Amino acid sequence: MSSWFTIQKELSGRRGAALILLSFLLPLGIWSLVSYVPFIWHPMVEITGEGGSPYMEKGQRVKRELFAQENQRLAQEGAELMTGTRANPVYLPPPHRVLTAVYTSFKSEPRRPDDPWLHESLAHSIRVVFYGFLLSSVIGVPLGILCGVFSCFSKLFEPFFEFFRYMPAPVFGALAVAVLGINDGPKVAIIFIGTFFQQVLVIANTTRQLPPSLLEAAQTLGARGGTLLRKVVLPAIAPNVFLDMRILLGWAWTYLIVAEVIGTSTGITWFINQQAKYRIYENVYAAILMIGVIGLATDMVLAWIGRNVFVWNGGRRNEFFKFLFELFYGSRHETFSFVQKRIAKHADDTTAQLQEPIP
Amino acid sequence: MQTIQLPSYKSQSPEVADRFRRLKERQVILETVGLGKVFVTGNGEITVLDDICFKAYRREFLSVIGPSGCGKSTLIRILSGLESASAGQVLLDDKPVDSPGSERGMVFQGYTLFPWLTVKKNVMFGLEVAGKGRTEAEAEALQWIDMVGLEQFANHYPSQLSGGMQQRVAIARALANRPRVLLMDEPFGALDAQTRARMQSYLLQIWRNVDITIIFITHDLDEAVYLSDRILVLSAHPGQVQEMIEVPVPQPRSPKQHLSPEFLATKAHIEELIHPQRESEDVLPIIRLTQVGDEVL
Numbered sequence: 001m002s003s004w005f006t007i008q009k010e011l012s013g014r015r016g017a018a019l020i021l022l023s024f025l026l027p028l029g030i031w032s033l034v035s036y037v038p039f040i041w042h043p044m045v046e047i048t049g050e051g052g053s054p055y056m057e058k059g060q061r062v063k064r065e066l067f068a069q070e071n072q073r074l075a076q077e078g079a080e081l082m083t084g085t086r087a088n089p090v091y092l093p094p095p096h097r098v099l100t101a102v103y104t105s106f107k108s109e110p111r112r113p114d115d116p117w118l119h120e121s122l123a124h125s126i127r128v129v130f131y132g133f134l135l136s137s138v139i140g141v142p143l144g145i146l147c148g149v150f151s152c153f154s155k156l157f158e159p160f161f162e163f164f165r166y167m168p169a170p171v172f173g174a175l176a177v178a179v180l181g182i183n184d185g186p187k188v189a190i191i192f193i194g195t196f197f198q199q200v201l202v203i204a205n206t207t208r209q210l211p212p213s214l215l216e217a218a219q220t221l222g223a224r225g226g227t228l229l230r231k232v233v234l235p236a237i238a239p240n241v242f243l244d245m246r247i248l249l250g251w252a253w254t255y256l257i258v259a260e261v262i263g264t265s266t267g268i269t270w271f272i273n274q275q276a277k278y279r280i281y282e283n284v285y286a287a288i289l290m291i292g293v294i295g296l297a298t299d300m301v302l303a304w305i306g307r308n309v310f311v312w313n314g315g316r317r318n319e320f321f322k323f324l325f326e327l328f329y330g331s332r333h334e335t336f337s338f339v340q341k342r343i344a345k346h347a348d349d350t351t352a353q354l355q356e357p358i359p
Numbered sequence: 360m361q362t363i364q365l366p367s368y369k370s371q372s373p374e375v376a377d378r379f380r381r382l383k384e385r386q387v388i389l390e391t392v393g394l395g396k397v398f399v400t401g402n403g404e405i406t407v408l409d410d411i412c413f414k415a416y417r418r419e420f421l422s423v424i425g426p427s428g429c430g431k432s433t434l435i436r437i438l439s440g441l442e443s444a445s446a447g448q449v450l451l452d453d454k455p456v457d458s459p460g461s462e463r464g465m466v467f468q469g470y471t472l473f474p475w476l477t478v479k480k481n482v483m484f485g486l487e488v489a490g491k492g493r494t495e496a497e498a499e500a501l502q503w504i505d506m507v508g509l510e511q512f513a514n515h516y517p518s519q520l521s522g523g524m525q526q527r528v529a530i531a532r533a534l535a536n537r538p539r540v541l542l543m544d545e546p547f548g549a550l551d552a553q554t555r556a557r558m559q560s561y562l563l564q565i566w567r568n569v570d571i572t573i574i575f576i577t578h579d580l581d582e583a584v585y586l587s588d589r590i591l592v593l594s595a596h597p598g599q600v601q602e603m604i605e606v607p608v609p610q611p612r613s614p615k616q617h618l619s620p621e622f623l624a625t626k627a628h629i630e631e632l633i634h635p636q637r638e639s640e641d642v643l644p645i646i647r648l649t650q651v652g653d654e655v656l
Binding site: 213214216217218219220221222223224227231232235236238310311312313 | 440476485489529533
């Protein structure tokens, strides 16, 4: 038992995996219990037969007390009683309904012909995040690195950015609409404002973590100026900058939801609000789930790319990346000579075949 | 107590004396003239180095030793150009130098190999910076990797190597640039005793086979005496030249000489120079946690 709680010690593989699984199963289990076991919560009654009641409808959900009161009244009047089953509020659909909604929400036609389908809404959201983050990174990463390397850039930009990042990005919504109109312009701008200033500061800080001894060693080997920047600073900070970018991309997604209600409501936020308006809450849950899955999947893909590109911390390139590096560097990049090894193996096989005695 | 009677560290055999005479006839590679360094802090000025003058001859192995805080590291950083001197000059082949350059190779105490480059690419770094083509640089780098005995590890990353191997790569990387002088700042300080002994023997082998002048910073007396032709002893606060010792142990060196009279005499003399006996300071106040009568002595 003690080994589950040893300070700063990794759990064994099986225990770790079990806990990872549990971290997802636990919330799902609670949700299932609340949904399927009637006596835990179920504060409502879903009416299955309206009986003699003049104003209750089949399918309606009413509070249990109200249902009991009405039935009491009907009983006194001698009218037919209502029938009903205990139910949760409409905003808490059970897991299986949400799970089917993940599929059906893609298939269900929008209510108005001009409205986008779910996949169109999702694509729109991804596009906005992509452009916002791209724009921010194209300016932010080089500027961050310059701030980290040169004190003059740092002194010129960072104090203002420190000040600016305390202003929440959404407060610029109205301004962004006034300047950029009501389409995607202001949305991209909000994500840009939300990401850019943090990005410059975070990357400048990462750059400053570069051990000075590496720079000194390079200088004693004759490197200076631009060479030092290109051949030492950039490769040295690359893995950490990549990690920063993964975290910042998560922030960009957070700003998306605010950005999408600015000007005209669009994308996944529009879809969620629309479905809530129609009271199809399983679609709301499905859409929220999809954002989570897209975020996690993107991060996992980026982590995988990172592991395969920055191999010097003990990682290994898989065959696909070896092939990519081969294409990029050509066969002089002997360390990862995927193609050459294949050719050599082929040649060996052929000689072996030739040397085989003919019966 | 019986102790061994040691000869004077100054008495040299005729061969050794002859060797030093020939050494001093050689070309001067590196020379310092009245080198000084003053650090300005909030509490005023601290003089770290004061009027350091010495010459290093071609293919000489020169060690710098001194008590902690004598400015050994500052001295070598000034020689390499990573720090500037407050006074005086560093002359390389009679020309003053004041910024880092590839003609003064350096091996640091910490591991400074580029972690994102393989061993081969690390050694190629300086050659490529100098503008050599990839094929040429690669061929030369492999030669140097062979010389430090790591040919099987050419395509390994530094993180896959032991500390001693990393320092051998660092030596190969510095030598690949064909520097005039190799500056070594306690390069084996972080290694365990066995590895350090092996590294010392590797370094002597490399030094014999390459036309290189080595300036070697250390705080280890055995290391200094074992490796060096001459030892520059510094004093602390401020760092000044205390003595330039000609090591009377004959070349080529071998580990057996650690117990030769000349070796021990030299070591004893340096010991006296940098740790003068002050017995009163070495005695701790008496605070007994043991029972009276339960003596170990």
